[in-house]
Amino acid sequence: MSRSRRTCHAVPGSNERFIAKAVGLDADEIFLDLEDAVAPNEKDSARDRVIEALRSTDFGDKTVVVRVNGTDTPHFYKDLIAVVEQAGDRLDAIMVPKVRTPGDVEMTAKLLTQIELAKGFEAGRIGIEAQIEDATGLVACEAIALASPRMETLIFGPGDYSASVGIPITTIGAAPDGYPGDHLNYVYSRLVVAARAAGIQAIDGPYGRVGDDDGLRERAQLARALGMDGKWTIHPGQIAIVNEVFSPEREQWERAEAMLAAYREAHAAGSGAAMYDGEMIDEANRKMAERIAQAGRAAGYE
Numbered sequence: 001m002s003r004s005r006r007t008c009h010a011v012p013g014s015n016e017r018f019i020a021k022a023v024g025l026d027a028d029e030i031f032l033d034l035e036d037a038v039a040p041n042e043k044d045s046a047r048d049r050v051i052e053a054l055r056s057t058d059f060g061d062k063t064v065v066v067r068v069n070g071t072d073t074p075h076f077y078k079d080l081i082a083v084v085e086q087a088g089d090r091l092d093a094i095m096v097p098k099v100r101t102p103g104d105v106e107m108t109a110k111l112l113t114q115i116e117l118a119k120g121f122e123a124g125r126i127g128i129e130a131q132i133e134d135a136t137g138l139v140a141c142e143a144i145a146l147a148s149p150r151m152e153t154l155i156f157g158p159g160d161y162s163a164s165v166g167i168p169i170t171t172i173g174a175a176p177d178g179y180p181g182d183h184l185n186y187v188y189s190r191l192v193v194a195a196r197a198a199g200i201q202a203i204d205g206p207y208g209r210v211g212d213d214d215g216l217r218e219r220a221q222l223a224r225a226l227g228m229d230g231k232w233t234i235h236p237g238q239i240a241i242v243n244e245v246f247s248p249e250r251e252q253w254e255r256a257e258a259m260l261a262a263y264r265e266a267h268a269a270g271s272g273a274a275m276y277d278g279e280m281i282d283e284a285n286r287k288m289a290e291r292i293a294q295a296g297r298a299a300g301y302e
């Protein structure tokens with residue numbers, strides 16, 4: 001079963017206060033950032049701080065991830081080797097930004113394998129999350145999703161993507177002012193299809209207007225409707241809303257569980273299709289109901 005990633009919360013690796021705060025937040029995943037949230041002159045100190053935090057902090061049952069710098073930067077190999085050698089046993093996955101080719105993932109996977117072997121860590125345990133943040137990455141996203149058995153998510157990077165393709169906005173994750181529809185449908189749908197074909201998750205990036213709860217909810221609902229599994233949060237005030245959007249309503253969960261019970265009963269009586277509450281149910285809705293039931297249990301319904 002894949003991890004629950006309704007909320008993937010960004011914590012700048014250079015900010016001691018935010019790292020301490022992150023422990024008590026209700027996000028499914030915490031990622032300690034060594035890339036865009038860390039100033040160029042802070043890269044080495046942030047790396048040391050993140051390693052220290054991984055070694056000394058109990059993040060409970062949250063998924064713990066580190067976003068390293070990109071493979072085309074002078075920091076990537078230092079980040080990856082130092083963090084995994086010194087705290088690989090405290091890590092669930094490495095997040096790679098601005099992934100443009102399957103080679104970026106293969107290189108990361110090979111390095112992880114070498115370090116796991118050298119350190120005697122469980123082989124293959126550390127996952128990879130790949131950010132798709134520009135046109136080059138998007139046209140390779142199907143191959144990127146399949147590039148390693150370590151792959152766990154494709155993540156959309158709205159800010160870098162918008163800059164790379166020329167979408168006229170300056171707020172990360174927002175729609176262009178006055179634009180009636182959704183300008184990212186194609187991107188979301190392509191990432192969801194690529195992720196599902198590889199059996200992994202698709203995660204939306206952040207919404208930059210901190211405090212705009214309606215705008216955040218709208219963007220999260222759109223990503224959810226297109227099949228995405230979760231969304232980034234960049235401020236604690238965003239977590240509850242995004243968790244709510246990516247969790248089924250209680251009634252939806254109860255209906256899914258009842259539908260599964262009716263399907264099991266019909267199956268036991270030898271029929272593959274049956275009626276439930278006025279609609280036909282068969283293997284297709286069983287799978288849909290199973291997804292909703294699993295998400296409801298992950299959200300704590302019982």
Ligand SMILES: CC(C)(COP(=O)(O)OP(=O)(O)OC[C@H]1O[C@@H](n2cnc3c(N)ncnc32)[C@H](O)[C@@H]1OP(=O)(O)O)[C@@H](O)C(=O)NCCC(=O)NCCSC(=O)C[C@@](O)(CC(=O)O)C(=O)O
Pocket residue numbers: 010011012017018019021022033036037097131133155156157158159160161172173205206210234235236
């Ligand atoms: C926005 C702001 C500066 C506001 O700071 P402020 O200090 O004004 O916040 P306040 O409201 O005063 O904080 C109230 C309380 O919450 C605590 N607190 C605040 N933020 C917290 C936090 N994140 N984690 C834990 N704790 C936190 C704070 O300590 C205080 O706690 P307390 O002291 O107890 O009261 C701050 O949130 C922040 O830096 N966010 C993270 C930014 C970040 O990580 N960006 C990189 C990922 S996006 C990206 O990369 C773009 C992208 O590349 C994405 C892609 O690639 O997909 C693209 O392409 O789009």
Ligand SMILES: [Mg+2]
Pocket residue numbers: 036097133157159160
């Ligand atoms: Mg980015």
